[in-house]
Amino acid sequence: MALKNIEKQLNILDYALSSLWRRRAKSFSILLVFAAIIFLLASFQMVTQSLSDKAKQVLAYTPEITLQKMSAGRQEAIPLAYREQLAGIFGIRRVVPRIWGYYFDEVRLANYTVMGMELENMPEGARLDASLANGKMPGPEARGWVFVGHSIKEALNLDERYTFSLFRPDLTLKAFTVSGEFSRDTDILTNDLIVMNLADARDLYGIPAGLVTDFCVYVANPKEIDTIAKKISTALPSVRVLTRPQIQKTYQVVFGWRSGFGSICLLAALAAFVILAWDKASGLSPEERREIAILKVLGWETSDILATRFWESLIVSGLACILGMTAAYIHVVYFAASLFRPVLMGWSVLRPDLHLLPRMAAGDILLILAFTVIPYLAATVIPAWRSATVPADSALGG
Amino acid sequence: MIIECRDLIKTYPVENTMVHAVNTVNLSVNKGDFLVILGHSGSGKTTLLSLIGGLTSPDSGQVFIDGVENWQQSDRALSTMRNSKIGFIFQFASLIPTLSVMENILLPLSFGRNPAGSRELALDILAQVGLADKARAFPSQLSGGQQRRVSIARSFINCPDIILADEPTGDLDEETEKDILELFRGYNEQGTTFVVVTHNSDLAATQKGARVFSMRQGVLSSQDA
Ligand SMILES: Nc1ncnc2c1ncn2[C@@H]1O[C@H](COP(=O)(O)OP(=O)(O)OP(=O)(O)O)[C@@H](O)[C@H]1O
Ligand SMILES: [Mg+2]
Numbered sequence: 001m002a003l004k005n006i007e008k009q010l011n012i013l014d015y016a017l018s019s020l021w022r023r024r025a026k027s028f029s030i031l032l033v034f035a036a037i038i039f040l041l042a043s044f045q046m047v048t049q050s051l052s053d054k055a056k057q058v059l060a061y062t063p064e065i066t067l068q069k070m071s072a073g074r075q076e077a078i079p080l081a082y083r084e085q086l087a088g089i090f091g092i093r094r095v096v097p098r099i100w101g102y103y104f105d106e107v108r109l110a111n112y113t114v115m116g117m118e119l120e121n122m123p124e125g126a127r128l129d130a131s132l133a134n135g136k137m138p139g140p141e142a143r144g145w146v147f148v149g150h151s152i153k154e155a156l157n158l159d160e161r162y163t164f165s166l167f168r169p170d171l172t173l174k175a176f177t178v179s180g181e182f183s184r185d186t187d188i189l190t191n192d193l194i195v196m197n198l199a200d201a202r203d204l205y206g207i208p209a210g211l212v213t214d215f216c217v218y219v220a221n222p223k224e225i226d227t228i229a230k231k232i233s234t235a236l237p238s239v240r241v242l243t244r245p246q247i248q249k250t251y252q253v254v255f256g257w258r259s260g261f262g263s264i265c266l267l268a269a270l271a272a273f274v275i276l277a278w279d280k281a282s283g284l285s286p287e288e289r290r291e292i293a294i295l296k297v298l299g300w301e302t303s304d305i306l307a308t309r310f311w312e313s314l315i316v317s318g319l320a321c322i323l324g325m326t327a328a329y330i331h332v333v334y335f336a337a338s339l340f341r342p343v344l345m346g347w348s349v350l351r352p353d354l355h356l357l358p359r360m361a362a363g364d365i366l367l368i369l370a371f372t373v374i375p376y377l378a379a380t381v382i383p384a385w386r387s388a389t390v391p392a393d394s395a396l397g398g
Numbered sequence: 399m400i401i402e403c404r405d406l407i408k409t410y411p412v413e414n415t416m417v418h419a420v421n422t423v424n425l426s427v428n429k430g431d432f433l434v435i436l437g438h439s440g441s442g443k444t445t446l447l448s449l450i451g452g453l454t455s456p457d458s459g460q461v462f463i464d465g466v467e468n469w470q471q472s473d474r475a476l477s478t479m480r481n482s483k484i485g486f487i488f489q490f491a492s493l494i495p496t497l498s499v500m501e502n503i504l505l506p507l508s509f510g511r512n513p514a515g516s517r518e519l520a521l522d523i524l525a526q527v528g529l530a531d532k533a534r535a536f537p538s539q540l541s542g543g544q545q546r547r548v549s550i551a552r553s554f555i556n557c558p559d560i561i562l563a564d565e566p567t568g569d570l571d572e573e574t575e576k577d578i579l580e581l582f583r584g585y586n587e588q589g590t591t592f593v594v595v596t597h598n599s600d601l602a603a604t605q606k607g608a609r610v611f612s613m614r615q616g617v618l619s620s621q622d623a
Contacts, residue, residue, distance in 0.1 A: 022496040287495065294492050297453060298506045298552075299481020301474050 012304060016311035031316050031323075034376065037273045038324025039331070041368045043339065044266055046332045049364070059248055061189055063096070063216035064225055066242040067232065077211035078239070085235050086217070091228045093220045096121050097212040099201040103166060103194075110155050114194050116201020123218045143200060147180035149190040169206045176200075274375045292387050302388045309384040310377065317373040325365075399465070400559060400591050401427035401450060406459035408445055408616075419445040420456070421616035429559070432586050433593045434602040436621070437613030443595040444489055446613070447562045450593065451484050452476050463560070481506060485553030489564040489595075491545045493537040493552075499524070500533040503552045516555070523551045526581055528574070542569045550578060554585065561585070563594045567601070579604060 020027045069078035086095050100115040148158065156164045158178055165173040182190035196204075198212070207213075219228050229241045292305055331339065403425040409416040419442040427433060437443045448454040450461055452468040461468045463479060471479070486492075493502045503520045524530050527547040537545055546569055553561055561582070567575040583605070586592055594601070602610045602621075610621040 019496075290492075291494050294494055295505070296477075297451070297480065297486050297488075297492070299477050299479075299484075301477040303473070304477075 008304075009307070012307045013311050016308045016315065019308065020312050020315060027312075027316060031320050033273060034317060034320035034372065035323040035327070037270060038321055038368060038372055039327045040266055040269060041371070042325050042328035042365075043331050044263075045364045045368065046328060050332070055251055057186060057189060059244060059251070061186075062244050062247055064219050064222065064244050065217035065229055065232070067215040067217060067236070068213070068240045068242070069238055070240045071238070075213075075240075077207060078214060080210050080212060082215070082236060082239070086215075086232065089228060089231050089235065091220055091224050092217055094121065094123050094218045096216040096218070097198060097214075098216055099198055099205065099207055099213050101201075101205055101213065103204075105155070105166075108155050110151075111192065112152060112155075112194055113192050114196070114201060114204065116196050116198045116204075117216070118198050119195075122216075142179070143197065144174075144176055145179040146176045146194050146196040146200070147182065148178055148195075149182045149193040150184055150187060151191045152194055153178075153181055166204060168204060174200075174204055270371060273372070274379065289387050292384065296388065302385070305388045306381055306385055309381050313377050313380040317376050321369065321373065399426050400429045400431075400463070401425065401593070402460075402462040402465075403446075403450065404460045404462075406446070406449055406461065407457045408442075408449060408454065409457055418442075418616040420449060423459075423616075423618045425611075425618060427591060427593065429591055430586065430589050431591050432582075432605055432608045433611065434605060434608045435593065435595045435611045435613055435618070436597060436599055436602060437595070438597060441613040442616040443613055444564055445616075446618070447486075447564055447593065447595055451486060451562050452480060482556060483559045485556070485558035485561045487546075487550050487553045487561065487563040487566045489568065491537070491542065492549050493545055495537050497536075498533070499529070499535050499537070499540070499548050502537070502548060503555055506552065506556045520551070520555060523554050524548075526554075527551045528577060543571070543574060546570060547574070547578070550581075558590070560591045560593070563592065565596055566594060567596070567598070 067078065067082075068075045069082075070076070080097055083095050083097070086092060096118055098115065098117045100113065100117075103112045103114050104110075105112060148156075153159070158164065162178045163175060164178075165175045168174055176194075176196070182193065201207075202209070202212075217228075217232070219225055225243050225245065229243050232239065232241050295305055296302070403423050406420050406423040406425075407418070408420040409418050411417075421442070423446060435443055435446070445454065449456050450463075452461070452463075455469050463483060466475075466479070468476060468479075480486075493499075494505070497505070500517070500520060503524065504516060507516050521530065521533060524533055527550055529544060529547055529551070532540065532544065532548075537548070540548065546566070550563075550566060553563075563582075566582075567578055570578060579601070582592060582594070594605075596602075602608055611618050612621050613619075
């Protein structure tokens with residue numbers, strides 16, 4: 001009995017395959033549209049997922065509190081002397097001065113981000129050592145040593161050589177030696193970054209002694225970030241205090257808005273697809289209705305007819321899923337999700353060769369399947385069911 | 399008794415009135431009978447065949463096939479009954495256009511039976527209807543009469559006990575019609591029961607021993623002497 005059932009299902013499967021083949025043009029076009037939708041959904045999901053992973057990374061390296069001096073609404077250099085006022089505030093673990101800015105390379109027409117800090121003073125965990133692919137951090141005495149991000153290495157051709165020079169404001173050249181390179185996992189943060197000692201950055205930008213661009217403040221207890229930030233504001237009224245939760249919030253708002261926008265577009269596309277599928281399927285052509293009627297007359301059960309429909313849809317949607325997901329993976333990994341980047345990030349903010357590690361949770365895959373395969377199955381099986389349950393003779397005429 | 403109809407009534411709503419397509423039909427058919435049902439267009443012949451074959455449910459009354467009431471059984475049992483006991487020949491071409499002649503003929507065997515030997519059987523039956531060379535053709539490549547003969551061949555493929563034929567020779571020339579009727583007679587002599595619907599009264603005359611009925615406005619009456 002069970003064997004007979006399997007044999008019957010195989011026959012039904014065979015019939016489904018051959019009927020897909022008989023309508024190959026139609027089947028193929030549905031397959032393509034279906035795969036495209038899954039491709040879009042899956043790419044989008046992978047990109048947003050891996051971007052929020054990146055965001056977490058960025059935040060992990062963001063100091064708990066950043067201090068900038070403001071004057072006339074603009075940022076200006078902050079005197080190192082301010083450190084003394086901070087020393088009195090309870091709960092601050094460490095204050096690390098930083099000089100950072102942009103460097104426009106007129107030869108290569110590229111923008112670099114230069115960051116100089118007292119590396120040896122950074123607290124454990126906030127250090128960038130962990131993100132190095134090779135080499136090591138230069139020690140406090142090692143002048144002229146830097147470590148660089150991936151696109152800097154490319155731009156400056158640092159494969160063959162280890163040294164390069166940048167112009168000071170007075171157009172004299174300052175030489176650097178590469179001591180290490182950031183891992184590509186931290187691209188979003190380090191891609192265009194040149195990290196050096198505070199003294200080297202001061203030299204490069206010609207910033208007078210006693211001034212830096214900002215302070216990184218690390219606290220003993222992260223729960224007290226807000227309280228400490230308030231205390232700093234009171235102690236140093238001309239200083240802008242940025243906390244990590246604030247940055248996180250801004251980031252989430254921007255990111256959320258962008259991905260929300262993307263989701264709406266995708267949902268619209270999905271809805272269009274469902275409507276299309278429904279329309280295609282519910283408007284069973286007279287030939288299809290006739291075919292169902294003939295099969296019924298010849299002794300096929302309603303459930304057999306539904307089973308052929310079900311297999312057909314399952315084959316189409318299964319193939320579409322495999323195609324769409326594979327294409328999405330290739331798109332995200334090898335083409336860096338180039339279709340979505342304008343929506344999700346904006347070209348100017350991040351480098352075009354940003355390296356994304358796609359991550360896809362099983363739940364996401366299920367969600368995508370639920371939003372595509374199930375409506376499609378419903379849209380194809382239900383009309384066949386309606387057509388298979390009406391008296392067969394009405395379709396045959398007489 | 400292989401077929402029994404009791405007080406069968408089937409009406410269709412047409413505009414504001416109800417058309418009695420089949421009106422209180424009582425009929426008993428024994429195994430091996432050859433029935434010819436004559437009637438004008440619209441007299442309810444096709445409707446009666448659909449009721450007997452369990453394709454349409456009656457408004458009231460019952461149809462028994464081998465003692466089992468059609469609509470008292472599950473969809474599965476009814477389908478199995480149709481598949482194994484009844485061969486349908488429809489008034490209009492009922493081939494699936496995207497399947498070849500051979501595939502169309504094999505459709506009733508698609509599952510539940512061992513396909514071994516079924517191709518040979520199909521070729522044999524095709525030869526009997528004079529289309530041995532058309533196995534690979536598609537319906538669109540055949541004439542109306544040839545398509546009709548393919549559906550006749552298909553109705554015989556699973557050796558049914560009953561053949562329900564709706565104008566089986568409607569679009570055949572006299573010569574081919576004779577061959578087909580000869581074929582019917584052959585099967586009938588081996589015990590297959592036939593219910594043949596037609597408006598060609600000559601057909602009744604040529605089929606010796608046939609029980610002849612006429613149908614008028616849904617009412618069936620015997621023409622037997
Ligand atoms: N599905 C249907 N819906 C509405 N009316 C129907 C339907 N099928 C048949 N009828 C009506 O029932 C009556 C009998 O139809 P039926 O098809 O049984 O006639 P017939 O004897 O087979 O005619 P013909 O010789 O032209 O094939 C006709 O008046 C027809 O209009
Ligand atoms: Mg008719």
